[in-house]
Amino acid sequence: MALNYIWIAFFLIGFLVALFQLIFAGNTEIFNEIMNSTFSSAKTGFEISLGLTGALTLWMGLMKVGEKGGVVAMLGKLFGPFFERLFPELPKGHPAYGSMILNFSANMLGLDNAATPIGLKAMKELQESNQKKDTASNAQIMFLVLNASGLTIIPVSIMVYRTQLGAANPADIFIPILIATYVATLVALISVAIVQKINLFDRIIFAYLGGLTAIIAGIIIYFTSLPKDQIAGISTFLANFILLSIIVVFIVLALIRKVNVYDAFIEGAKEGFNTAVKIIPFLVAILVAIGVFRASGAMDFIVSGFDVFFAWLGFDTRFTGALPVAFMKPLSGSGARGLMIDAMTTYGADSFLGRLSCTLQGATDTTFYIIAVYFGSVGVKNTRHAVGCSLIADLAGAIAAIIVAYLFFG
Numbered sequence: 001m002a003l004n005y006i007w008i009a010f011f012l013i014g015f016l017v018a019l020f021q022l023i024f025a026g027n028t029e030i031f032n033e034i035m036n037s038t039f040s041s042a043k044t045g046f047e048i049s050l051g052l053t054g055a056l057t058l059w060m061g062l063m064k065v066g067e068k069g070g071v072v073a074m075l076g077k078l079f080g081p082f083f084e085r086l087f088p089e090l091p092k093g094h095p096a097y098g099s100m101i102l103n104f105s106a107n108m109l110g111l112d113n114a115a116t117p118i119g120l121k122a123m124k125e126l127q128e129s130n131q132k133k134d135t136a137s138n139a140q141i142m143f144l145v146l147n148a149s150g151l152t153i154i155p156v157s158i159m160v161y162r163t164q165l166g167a168a169n170p171a172d173i174f175i176p177i178l179i180a181t182y183v184a185t186l187v188a189l190i191s192v193a194i195v196q197k198i199n200l201f202d203r204i205i206f207a208y209l210g211g212l213t214a215i216i217a218g219i220i221i222y223f224t225s226l227p228k229d230q231i232a233g234i235s236t237f238l239a240n241f242i243l244l245s246i247i248v249v250f251i252v253l254a255l256i257r258k259v260n261v262y263d264a265f266i267e268g269a270k271e272g273f274n275t276a277v278k279i280i281p282f283l284v285a286i287l288v289a290i291g292v293f294r295a296s297g298a299m300d301f302i303v304s305g306f307d308v309f310f311a312w313l314g315f316d317t318r319f320t321g322a323l324p325v326a327f328m329k330p331l332s333g334s335g336a337r338g339l340m341i342d343a344m345t346t347y348g349a350d351s352f353l354g355r356l357s358c359t360l361q362g363a364t365d366t367t368f369y370i371i372a373v374y375f376g377s378v379g380v381k382n383t384r385h386a387v388g389c390s391l392i393a394d395l396a397g398a399i400a401a402i403i404v405a406y407l408f409f410g
Contacts, residue, residue: 010289014296034295041291045284056272059117064268069254075101082208087139096125108153120275120377127378135382138196144374144386149188149393150365151181158358167349175220176404177362184364184397191389275377282376286368290331319402322356326398330367356405363397
């Protein structure tokens, strides 16, 4: 129901802000701009779904190969004790465990094209254990909120943009993004655990989280020891090397089990194509609403209000210039990316605002896109506390990004 009210609010707020601009600013073009945005957003939604078709077909085909090769089951056993406590309503050894691990791994490597298809497969497997098919289960909400928190170890695409825009050290935002996304993920976990009454003080949960923290600390230590001009290249190489290695492992293990790899791939690919078609109306709906909100100028009013508020409190208001990225990221990944590039172009890739915009871009994920696509793919309409917990994690990630940016780039 939360998504229903948010969707309505985007239209109503957009309309009211447009009326304000017409009456008090004499902007007679505002309604024309809003209507143009609805058509362009609908077209974008379809094009994104069309683009996802290839990725979904590829990766769900590969996931089927991995499933029949036993990789997914092995991952499920490896992380089973941890997941059994985070997802208590799922039976032991549930097939979604392996898919969720692969999804989180792809996200951490910054490989969105691989993460989304794998995540949709995990959501479909979780839906099979859902008793109320139109209502999100606790397990689906935990998975989605952790996914939307956007834990990223290697922000490949952001470093590429910084390189193109002439940053002296494109990878200088690497550690700030890692810290900010880790904070967002921890807050996501805690917020859902509180609502679902999951005991996070369990020793097994502590052990796995401690291991993850140690891995992230090790990555930070390793990359800080590298020459600055090598960080971007090495991280990009590692991300793609690991991904290709996973594909090869899937195929080899399937061969060992005497699986017909080609047939298994085709079987999974067909599922991917059907899923891509299914998400089109959900994606178009949310993107059109966001388009109305953006085109009305509501975002500009919000940012201006924050600038005045923090100036009144006596805070340093330099960070408010990057707030549009923070506000836009949960709504639109491409919109936030455009604002990030604009900030680097306007102020410089190595300016405080340029670096902060990059850190905010990497700190969280496209919450409403993920909710629309993931829940839409399985026909869930009642999202329960998924939106609220995801936005709390987004807020935590944005605050952490601002604090870390002042510490690193001040």
